[in-house]
Amino acid sequence: MVRLVVFLLTFLGIYAAMHAVVYFGLRPLFPSRFRMEVVVLPIMALMLFSPVLARVLDRSGQEIMARVFSFGGYIWMGFLFLAFVLFLFLFGWNFLAWGMGRVFPPLSGWTLYSPASSAIVLLIALAAGGYGIYEASRLRIEKVRIETEKWSVGNPPLRLVQISDLHLGMLHGESTIMKIAAALEKLELDLLVATGDIVDAQLDHMNEMGVALSRLNPPLGKYAVTGNHEFYAGLDQALRFIRSSGFTILRQETAGAGDQVLLVGVDDPARGRETAEASLLPKEESRFVILLKHRPTVDEQAEGRFDLQLSGHAHRGQIFPFNYLTGLFYPLQNGLYSLAGGSHLYTSRGTGTWGPPMRILSPPEITLIEISGVR
Numbered sequence: 160m161v162r163l164v165v166f167l168l169t170f171l172g173i174y175a176a177m178h179a180v181v182y183f184g185l186r187p188l189f190p191s192r193f194r195m196e197v198v199v200l201p202i203m204a205l206m207l208f209s210p211v212l213a214r215v216l217d218r219s220g221q222e223i224m225a226r227v228f229s230f231g232g233y234i235w236m237g238f239l240f241l242a243f244v245l246f247l248f249l250f251g252w253n254f255l256a257w258g259m260g261r262v263f264p265p266l267s268g269w270t271l272y273s274p275a276s277s278a279i280v281l282l283i284a285l286a287a288g289g290y291g292i293y294e295a296s297r298l299r300i301e302k303v304r305i306e307t308e309k310w311s312v313g314n315p316p317l318r319l320v321q322i323s324d325l326h327l328g329m330l331h332g333e334s335t336i337m338k339i340a341a342a343l344e345k346l347e348l349d350l351l352v353a354t355g356d357i358v359d360a361q362l363d364h365m366n367e368m369g370v371a372l373s374r375l376n377p378p379l380g381k382y383a384v385t386g387n388h389e390f391y392a393g394l395d396q397a398l399r400f401i402r403s404s405g406f407t408i409l410r411q412e413t414a415g416a417g418d419q420v421l422l423v424g425v426d427d428p429a430r431g432r433e434t435a436e437a438s439l440l441p442k443e444e445s446r447f448v449i450l451l452k453h454r455p456t457v458d459e460q461a462e463g464r465f466d467l468q469l470s471g472h473a474h475r476g477q478i479f480p481f482n483y484l485t486g487l488f489y490p491l492q493n494g495l496y497s498l499a500g501g502s503h504l505y506t507s508r509g510t511g512t513w514g515p516p517m518r519i520l521s522p523p524e525i526t527l528i529e530i531s532g533v534r
Contacts, residue, residue: 167211174236177243178203184246185281187274206235210514217329217360229329237291237515240478242284249276291478291517298342298510303495303528305503307466309447310419312532317420319449320348320377321526323471324509326388327400328360331511333371339510339525340371346527350379350416353406354471354507355386355427355453358397369404379416381406386453386472387429388513394430409451411439423465424451440464447530455491455506463500467528471507475521477514482521493521 182195182203189195209232216225253270310317320343325331343351375381383406389397401408409424411434416422421444425434436450437460448465455470473492476482485492489506496504508524 171207171211174207177239178207180246180250181239181242184242184249185277187272187277188281206232206239209235213329214360226329233330233515234288237478237517238284238288240481240515241287241291242280244480245280245284249280287519288517291515291519294520294522295512295516295518297522298338299522299524300342300346301494301507301524301526303505303526305467305495305528305530306533307447307530308533309445309466310530310532312534314419314532316529316531317379317447318347318349319528319530320346320351321354321469321505321507321528322351322510323354323453323469323507324356324386324474324513325353325511326356326359326513327511328358328392330516331359335511336369336371340375342525343375346525348375348377348527350420351375351377351381352422352449352451352469353381353383353401354451354469355384356388356471356509356513357383357386358392358400359388359513360392369400372404372406375405379420380414382414382416382422382424382451383408384424384451384453385410385426385430387427390427390429413439415446419446421446421448422451423448427453435460437461437464455489455504457491457498457502457504459499462498462502465502467530468498468502468504469507470504471509473506474513474518475508477509477512477518477521479520 182199185199186192186195189199209228213225213229213232216228249271253272256270304316322339322343325335325339327335383401385394385397385408398408407414409422410426412424414422414424421441423436423439425436425439428434436452436458440448440450440461442464447467450461450465450468452468452470454472457468473485473489475493476485482492491504492506493508494506496506498504505526505528507526508521510523510525512518512523
């Protein structure tokens with residue numbers, strides 16, 4: 160409970176600061192201060208609390224109102240973030256011009272705080288947000304090939320498919336699942352894995368969403384691990400949904416997928432404690448070892464004891480330039496990386512979206528990984 164309160168206060172504090180920056184950025188467009196306070200402030204106040212209201216309404220069974228606040232609030236969040244970044248640059252330029260004007264008075268007129276500059280920022284944010292909604296709808300198939308001595312050259316490659324960060328709930332429902340399932344059916348996959356954040360809301364009234372995924376039956380099975388949002392949304396109902404979709408959930412567990420693959424899955428640390436995955440990994444293993452772990456962090460003690468770690472979580476920032484911030488915490492946030500001891504990490508950008516249904520320079524993906532013998 161304490162963690163939740165701290166998270167909410169931190170989130171609301173940061174989000175309120177973003178609203179404040181945009182508010183002052185928009186002021187030149189409103190010649191009357193009273194008019195702005197009457198029109199803009201109430202809207203901003205409502206949007207500030209809309210993500211929290213959507214979650215409360217969802218948990219209380221008010222599905223329609225929860226969807227309204229969720230859709231409106233998260234669309235607003237995306238546009239607000241873009242406007243916030245642009246206004247930060249604008250204010251930074253104005254501060255620089257002011258400082259230079261103190262030294263060189265002719266430069267004091269280089270400030271850009273005007274109705275025209277505010278309008279340009281607003282138009283750019285709207286255009287970028289519109290493109291972000293479009294990009295988020297363009298699901299890509301990313302193809303990766305890994306060669307290993309653990310795979311016989313004479314055997315056909317293993318077609319391993321990863322999905323991650325679907326964030327199913329109020330914004331992403333049955334249509335999202337149907338689209339993803341249709342794309343998966345075309346891939347002739349041997350093994351399907353989901354690396355967390357499949358669920359992001361109450362799903363008691365959305366059980367039909369799992370039907371499309373349950374119809375997929377790759378020969379080597381379907382496996383999943385938890386992400387942080389499974390714990391936020393309610394672990395028990397999240398696990399029920401994932402299992403009803405046909406997945407075997409690995410929670411500090413291992414499972415053989417055929418004769419040549421060993422899967423190791425760990426819970427996300429949102430459960431309250433870290434998992435020492437090195438203790439779950441074999442020291443020597445003739446099979447190809449795949450570690451399923453939601454966050455793209457690497458345990459140095461585990462390197463060399465798995466062949467491939469599959470992760471997600473960071474979304475590569477989802478909306479540019481947020482990727483620079485996520486990169487500070489998760490530098491290995493996009494694509495395939497070589498690690499010590501011959502291990503590899505692949506980090507998915509995610510198959511869905513969290514929060515704003517937008518992506519800019521980070522398109523959603525389904526990952527097809529072909530594992531074959533060394534030629």
